[in-house]
């Protein structure tokens with residue numbers, strides 16, 4: 001380059017012919033024209049653009065997006081759902097963003113008919129309501145009747161047993177009273193410990209014929225107790241007919257009768273019940289006396305757990321069918337590292353109107369698109385590529401995101417910087433966040449920049465840390481939103497953000513725009529806060545020259561896990577090997593941190609420095625992959641992450657190291673020698689995973 005610059009000057013040392021002056025004049029004119037019409041781009045000043053992003057927040061746009069998205073119920077696979085896909089697509093396109101749609105063909109599940117009736121001994125039949133009280137004309141409005149997706153069709157005429165929350169310990173309490181659920185229909189209340197799928201799975205194992213589940217909700221808030229909680233009971237995530245690979249139109253599909261597909265569905269049917277209907281059934285129960293503990297926790301009106309004496313006639317018919325689902329994307333190409341991706345994702349499909357779940361998050365996504373487009377018009381281009389993702393069919397089992405991650409596994413595994421998920425963005429008051437630990441510091445820094453929606457003059461960080469007293473960042477071990485395929489399958493560092501928790505209208509017909517403005521966010525200030533945090537996190541991840549990852553926090557977290565674990569195993573099991581691998585991670589984290597500091601102090605424009613930064617960033621990005629095991633977790637091989645993932649055993653007390661947790665739980669069924677060996681093997685596996693992470697972070701071959 002520098003040589004070429006010298007040459008023109010030497011031409012003019014000889015006396016040029018007049019034509020040269022003319023040409024020179026023409027060139028000047030052309031240059032002048034360009035200078036006027038294409039002014040030099042404002043130098044990339046990330047801090048300036050972050051400020052611009054923060055000042056462009058608008059509660060009115062958030063309000064209007066949510067209102068538009070929640071006009072009609074939009075269950076995945078239906079026409080109104082396709083309309084929302086088009087709404088999001090048009091929004092991205094209108095902003096001038098590069099937009100595309102990726103469809104998949106997946107097996108979804110819908111109800112056809114359901115009935116539940118009590119048959120009294122005097123011959124009277126009492127048909128019980130199954131729909132939401134106060135909601136009429138399901139067909140007209142397009143609301144789906146309450147059901148459990150992927151429940152098999154079936155009927156049962158049998159006595160009923162109340163099983164409390166449906167946990168193993170609840171069945172043990174029943175067994176003590178001589179109550180057996182084999183051949184009975186069970187009724188359970190929804191608790192915090194078990195998902196509805198697990199409640200059905202355990203009941204099935206006990207020999208129950210059918211399962212009824214009701215939610216107690218928050219009775220104090222009034223008016224919404226009559227809602228009925230829809231939901232999926234499918235096991236695992238993603239399209240059941242294309243397990244582990246993308247379910248594209250003409251791709252391979254397993255047959256519905258193949259054992260791998262059948263293993264994803266319960267074998268006994270189930271239904272959600274309105275609270276009032278559940279009360280009528282509970283009132284009819286005699287039989288064994290209800291345990292005092294259960295009565296103390298809200299069941300004091302009832303004395304018996306059954307079985308019977310009244311018979312219950314249960315019928316459910318549903319259909320499973322292939323449907324096209326649509327993921328919608330907007331891509332903002334990175335200017336310097338276009339092959340590094342920062343992904344922001346939210347699902348769009350809803351059981352009903354979806355004002356909280358998930359479209360409070362969709363409105364935030366759309367507003368981030370609006371604000372980023374604004375920044376682009378002011379000259380901003382992110383350093384790395386930003387991808388805005390609008391997922392379909394999350395409610396059926398994270399299907400849209402899972403199929404896409406399976407389709408893009410290699411690119412995501414090697415090049416995705418982070419996945420930032422927002423599902424139910426606004427459920428009520430209080431800031432909540434879950435994340436992989438290397439992102440903790442960034443979350444603290446970003447929440448210090450965002451105004452708290454509920455207290456004047458405070459930041460989200462201040463309110464969050466004073467209310468709870470601690471900076472409580474949850475971990476992403478649960479299987480309940482679209483971060484699952486990214487983190488637990490592909491090993492992409494992930495975040496999940498929301499305001500409020502446990503909202504009473506969850507998955508009911510009352511999750512509407514009206515409920516949102518009357519209860520959760522009248523002025524859309526909480527929406528504004530989530531949007532700010534989400535968008536600012538992404539700006540740092542996309543623009544910071546060195547990725548804002550801190551593996552010291554990861555090592556701290558693993559150390560804490562190790563300490564908890566030590567209280568679950570006896571002395572014959574060695575956890576010292578975990579200690580050693582965690583020390584390795586600490587030292588690699590320190591090394592990376594020092595290196596980052598050194599690089600930041602140098603002139604960033606030099607090519608050699610840019611390459612060094614890129615190399616360091618690659619190590620920061622790859623370290624999370626160390627926690628993956630290509631073999632996956634035992635019995636659920638799709639889940640590859642050895643620190644965060646689901647436990648097979650529903651009674652497990654550990655919410656991390658799922659492989660170790662399961663081996664501890666299973667050990668009660670084995671002879672002592674084998675039990676020790678199995679636990680020790682799982683601990684070795686985790687220790688090696690931590691070593692892999694440390695090795696990737698160090699970036700040196702052994």
Ligand SMILES: *[C@@H]1O[C@H](CO)[C@@H](O)[C@H](O)[C@H]1NC(C)=O
Pocket residue numbers: 120121122123124
């Ligand atoms: C039958 O028994 C039920 C429950 O005890 C009662 O509500 C109903 O009125 C009875 N019907 C007749 C016809 O006696």
Ligand SMILES: *[C@@H]1O[C@H](CO)[C@@H](O)[C@H](O)[C@H]1NC(C)=O
Pocket residue numbers: 115157313314315
């Ligand atoms: C149970 O209900 C189904 C569906 O309403 C009905 O077809 C069936 O005859 C009933 N069974 C009994 C024993 O009443």
Ligand SMILES: *[C@@H]1O[C@H](CO)[C@@H](O)[C@H](O)[C@H]1NC(C)=O
Pocket residue numbers: 059060063522523524
């Ligand atoms: C936006 O916030 C302002 C200030 O609190 C409030 O007056 C206004 O009603 C809000 N707009 C919407 C659409 O909620």
